[in-house]
Amino acid sequence: MARRITDGVALEQDLWKGLGMGDGALVAMTPIAAEKVIELADGEADRAFLHVYPAGQGCCRTVYGLAFLPEVDDEYEVAEAHGVKVAVATAAREAVRGVEIDFVQTPQGEGFAVMNQNPSGGGGCGCHGG
Numbered sequence: 862m863a864r865r866i867t868d869g870v871a872l873e874q875d876l877w878k879g880l881g882m883g884d885g886a887l888v889a890m891t892p893i894a895a896e897k898v899i900e901l902a903d904g905e906a907d908r909a910f911l912h913v914y915p916a917g918q919g920c921c922r923t924v925y926g927l928a929f930l931p932e933v934d935d936e937y938e939v940a941e942a943h944g945v946k947v948a949v950a951t952a953a954r955e956a957v958r959g960v961e962i963d964f965v966q967t968p969q970g971e972g973f974a975v976m977n978q979n980p981s982g983g984g985g986c987g988c989h990g991g
Contacts (some may be wrong), residue, residue, distance in 0.1 A: 887940070887958055888913055888947050894964040894973060894978030907931040910939065910948040913975070914955040925960055925975040 890898075902908035908929035916926035931946055933939060937948045949957050959979040965971065 887938070887949060887954065888942070888960045888962065890942045890945060890947070890962045891964065892943050894962045895945045897964045897973070898945045902929060905929070910937075910946045912937075912948045912950075913957055913962070914950060915954055915962055923956060923977060925957070925977070927962070927973055927975065 898911050898934050902911075908931070912926075912930045912933075914926050914928070914929045915923050917924045933948045936952070937950055938954065939946055939948050941947070957977075960975060960977045961974040963974045963976075965974045
């Protein structure tokens with residue numbers, strides 16, 4: 862069974878509804894992103910949770926991934942935003958802290974945008990003092 866985040870209420874600021882502990886959101890999601898996740902998961906039992914994870918390191922930032930999971934265990938923290946159950950591996954908590962998920966539509970296409978304004982502390986092009 863996943864560990865529920867109960868210390869602190871989900872934070873809401875303007876467009877974002879954040880999940881996480883008191884001093885700052887662990888993950889934030891826009892209502893449009895939540896609508897798209899719900900649409901993609903509709904009727905699919907193996908899409909019960911949206912897993913947010915660090916997928917690698919880019920030049921000046923961490924690259925994040927999104928994937929559906931059918932279930933989670935006690936290795937994950939789970940919170941809910943706009944009806945979406947978001948799962949973050951406890952081991953990846955600090956790498957994921959501050960992630961913002963949106964769904965964008967441009968002339969080039971549409972998709973999820975996963976951003977984090979917090980410095981990742983890595984990168985190979987001199988960013989963030991690295």
